Amino acid sequence: MDPLVLGGIVAISTILVLFSGVSVGLGLLIVSTGFLLVFDGLRSLELLPEILFGKLDNFALLSIPMFIIMGASIASTRAGADLYEALERWLTRVPGGLVISNLGACALFAAMSGSSPATCAAIGKMGIPEMRKRGYPDGVAAGSIAAGGTLGILIPPSVTMIVYGIATETSIGRLFLAGVFPGLLLVSLFMAWSLYSTWKYGDRALLASTTYTWKQKFEILPRVLPFLAIIVGVLYAMYGGIATPSETAAVGALLCLLIAMIIYKLWNPKDLWLVLRDSTKESVMILFIIAAAGVFSYMLSSLYITQSIAEWIATLDVNRWVLMGAVNVFLLIAGFFLPPVAVILMAAPILLPIITTAGFDPIWFAVILTINMEIGLISPPVGLNLYVINGIAPDISLKTILKGSLPFVACMVIAILLLCVFPGIATWLPDAVMGQAL
Template sequence: MSDPIIALTLLGLLIGLLAMGVWVAVSLAIVGLVAITCFSNAPSGLVLATTFWGHSHSWSLTALPLFILMGEILLRSRLSQDMFSGLAPWLGGLPGRLLHVNILGCAIFAAVSGSSAATAATIGRMSVPELKERGYPEGLILGTLAGSATLGLLIPPSIILIVYGVATEQSIARLFVAGILPGILLISLFAGYVAIRAFLNPDLIPKDNIKFSLREKLRASRNLIPVALLIIGVIGSIYAGLASPTDAAALGVVLSILLAYLTGSFSKSLIWDAVMSATRTSCMIAFILVGAAFLSSAMGFTGLPRNLAAWIGDMNLSLYALLAALTVFFIILGCFLDGISVVVLTTSIIMPMVAQVGIDPLWFGIYLVVVVEMSQITPPVGFNLFVIQGLTGINILRIAKAAFPFFLLLLLGVALITAFPSIVTFLPNAMSG
C-alpha cells in the first residue's frame, strides 16, 4: 500500500472516530495503534507503554497545571472589575472610547491567565453589560471581545505555547518571549481598527461627558498595580532568566492567591473550585498530549512523516507557498477542533515538512498559534464564540459576523510576521545573546 493511501486511511479513521464523539486522546491512541500494528513491525504494546510513561512525567509539562490553576484563581477574583475601573479613565478620550477597555483588558488578563476561553469569560462578564448600558454598538462590543480574547493563546504565559514546546521539544521560555511582540502587534491592529471605525463614523460611539482629572486617573490606576506586579513577577522572572517557566508558574499561583486575598475575594470555596477546575482541564490536556505522543511515535515507525516531508520537498514549493497552504489547512482544521488538539494532531506530520524548507521551529510555533487563534472565532467550533454566546444569549452567527473583521486582522498579523520574521525572533535572540 502506498504512503498517500496509508495516510488517507489513517486520516479517515481519525475523522471517523472524532465524528462519533470519541475523546480526542483516545482517538489519537487508536489511530496510533492501528498504524503501528498494520504498517510496521514494531512491538505496539511496548511502544504504547513506554511512550505513555515517558511523556506523562515531563518537567516542562509541570508548568501547564500551575498556569491553569493561576488563571482559574484569577477568574474567580475581582481582577476584571479592578482592571475596568483602572483603564476606563485613561481610554475615554481615544477614538472608540471604552471599546479599548475590551482590547487592553483582554490583553492584560491574557498575560496572567494563558487561556483564551477564561479571558473571554472574565472580561465579557464585566464589559458586555457595562458597554451595552452606555449605548455602544453590539457588533463592536462582541467583535472586540471575541477577537481580543484570542490573545490568551499568544501572550505569555500561553497554555498552547507550553503544549507546542513540549510536543516539539522547543524552549518554552524562548516561546513565551517570542510571543510578546506579535501580541503587541495584534493589540495595535485591533485598537487601530476600532479607532478608524470611530473616526470614520463619529455617531457610532456614544458621547461621554464624564471628564477625569489627572489626579482621578492616577487614583484609578492604583487598581492596576496588583495585576502589573503579577505580570512582572511571572513574565519578568522568565525574561530575566531568574526562573524557569515551571518556577514562574508556581510563583504565579502564590501571587494569584495573595491577590485574591488582598482584593477580598479569597475563600476556601474559591480555592477548591479553582483547584478542581484546573485539575479537570490539566488532565484533559495531558491525556491528549500522551495520545498525540504515541501517535507521533507510531507514525515514526511507519516512516510516513519522513516520506511525506520528502514528497513535499519534491514538489519544490516555495516557503510562502507552503505557509499559504498550511494556513488554509489549519484554518479549516480549526473549524472542527480546539487549538490544543490542532497543535498535537499536526506537529508530528508538519514539523518534518517545516524543517525541509528551513523554517525556524520557534517562529513556526508563534505562526501556528496566531493561525489557531483564528479558529477560536470561526464557526462551528469557535470556543470564544460559544463562551460569548453563553454570556449574552446572542445567536452564535451574529457573534461570528461581529468577529469576522478581527479574523481578517489576525490574518493580516500572520502576513506581517511572515514578511518580517524578526517580529517573532528579535526578543528571543536578544535574550539568548
C-alpha cells in the first residue's frame, strides 16, 4: 500500500480511537500495535517493550514531575490569591486596572505553576467575583481569566516546552528562553485589549474601586516575593551554567514545598499527601503519553509514513509561508480536540522535518506551536479552560465565556503574525544568552 494512503488511514483510525473515549496514551498504543501487527507482522511487536521503556530512559524527563510538584505546591496554597491581591492593591486606580491585575497575576502564577487549569482556578476564584462585583461585564471577567490561564504553557518553566524539547531533541534551555518575550508580548496584547474594552464600556469599575494605603500595598509583598525569587533563582541556575534543567527543577520543587509549609502552614500530612498524589498522577499521565508516542513514532517510521509525507511536502511547489499557514491550520484543528502534550508528541515527528526543510527555526516553531495550543485551550469543543471557568462561575454560561475569550484569541493570532514577521522576538534571547545554535 502507498505510504501516503496508509498515513491517511492511520490518521483517521487515530482520531476514531481517541474519540472513543480511551486515554490518549492507551489510544496511541492501540493504533500503533494494530498497524504494526497488520503490516509488519508479529516480529515487530518484540521491539515494542524496549521502545516503550527506552523512550522514558531520558534524564531530562525528571524535570517534568519536579516542575509539576513545584506548581502543585503553589496551587495548594493561597499564593494565587495573595498574588492577585498584591497586584489589585497596586493597580486598583488604573483604568481597567482590575482586569490588568488579573492578567498580570495569571502571567506570574503561570510562571510559578506551569499549568493552565491551575492558573485559571487559582486566579479565577478571586478575580471573577471581584470583577463582576465592580461592574465589569461577565464576558470580560471570565474571558480574561480563561485567556490569562493559557500563558501557563508558554511562559517558562513550561512542561509543554519540556515535552517538545524531548520529542524533537531540542535544547530545553533555549525553548524556555524562547518563550519569555512571546509570553510578554501576549500579556501586553491582552492588557491592551483590556484597556480598550474598559474604555469602550466606560470605566464604571473605577468608581467602585477601593483605595489602599501605602502600608497596605507593601504588607502583602512578603507573601508573594519568595515564590517569585524561586522562579528567578531557578532560571538563573539553569542559564548561569550552575545546574541542568532537571537539577534546578528538583531544587525549585523542594523550595516551593518548604515555602508552602513555612509561609502558608502546609504542615498537615493529608495536605502534603494530596500535593504529592496529584503530582504523581499528572506526571504518570504525561510520561505514559510520551512513552506511547514513542511507539507511535516508531510505527510511523517503520511503515515509511513519516518519510513519505516529508518527501511529498518537499516536492510541492508552494511558498514556504503557504506551507506554514497550512501547518498552523492543522495545529489549530488538532488543538481544538486534543491536549497540547498529545498534539506535540503526535505531530512533532511529522512536522519537524517539514519545517526544517522549509528553512524554519525549530525553536521559533516551538513558540508558534505553543500559541496554537493556547488557542485550543479556550476554543470548543474541548476548550479545557472554558470548563474550568464555568466550574468556578457556573452562573456564567459557556457561550458568554467563549464570547469573552474571542478577543483574546484574536490577540493570539496577532502574536503569531508578529512572530512570523519578526522571528527575533522568539529567537533573540536564546541566541543572546546561549549563543547561536549550530
